[in-house]
Amino acid sequence: MKSPSMPSASLTGRVAAVFIGLALAFAVHAQGNLEIDTPAISALRKAMQQRHAQLAPLYASGAVGIAADGTVSLRDAAAVPLAQRAQANAAVAAENADRAALYREIARANGHPEWEGEVRRTFAQRWLDRAQPGWWVQQGASWSRK
Amino acid sequence: MYREDGMNPAARWLFAAALVASTAACVTINIYFPAAAAEKAADRIIDEVWQLREGAGSAPVTPPAAGGTK
Incomplete structure (x- = not known):
């Protein structure tokens, strides 16, 4: 079923890394500031x-x-x-x-x-x-x- | 080099897992009180209300023309 092709795995890794990076960036942002400008x-x-x-x-x-x-x-x-x-x-x-x-x-x-x-x-x-x-x-x- | 289309099932599964993980991360962040951020917000407001750091000239609201009320 699975095709263990290396390029694809590394692509998956990259995609996952991007998502984790985005999540972390969002986390840092959310943690860094509270909204006080309403x-x-x-x-x-x-x-x-x-x-x-x-x-x-x-x-x-x-x-x-x-x-x-x-x-x-x-x-x-x-x-x-x-x-x-x-x-x-x-x-x-x-x-x-x-x-x-x-x-x-x-x-x-x-x-x-x-x-x-x-x-x-x-x-x-x-x-x-x-x-x-x-x-x-x-x-x-x-x-x-x- | 890599084919962007036609992701294999494993890749798609990981993609979905990453999405779920990032969503979960967002939710987690918002459940707990962000103490450091709150302290920063408090300091910003206290600076403004007590007009501290006047030497830096960074007072966002200058109340010079507000004389003669009442």
Whole structure:
């Protein structure tokens, strides 16, 4: 039945090699990048970037800290003048809403809504790692100044 | 040298096997959470939101004309 001709076998080998190569290339690509450029995600990124101007002084004063769960937290309201406290609260709430939406949208944009929790955990770790010196960060349940 | 047409049954079988294998590879990749890719994505977004790496001048969105809101 089979004709064990060498040229054909080597052709088969080549075809298989090409396919395995393509699969690997795709794997590397898929592993290398998550989709974060959808309109929804871009809008959230932009909103968060603009809000950062308002939040940065609050991070620096210690009023707001980088929480362990991928959110920000008003940890010392007394550090904010009373007149600005409502604004600070609103900024924190808006930021956390955007962050929750961001994690959800990234998971969804990549076809795996169930990844939301892992996306959140990954971001939480990176926010903490990259917080600037002087900012307050939460490790476990306790807060410390970076 | 090689005949592209008229693949012998063994070649065709291997071809099919390779196809199945590559498809399976794609599925496998997407089942597991791509932690390294997620970290890269997080860093990209954090750079942008916190406007880090300003020295490189690579800020994708420059908000200079956004003054005077409210």
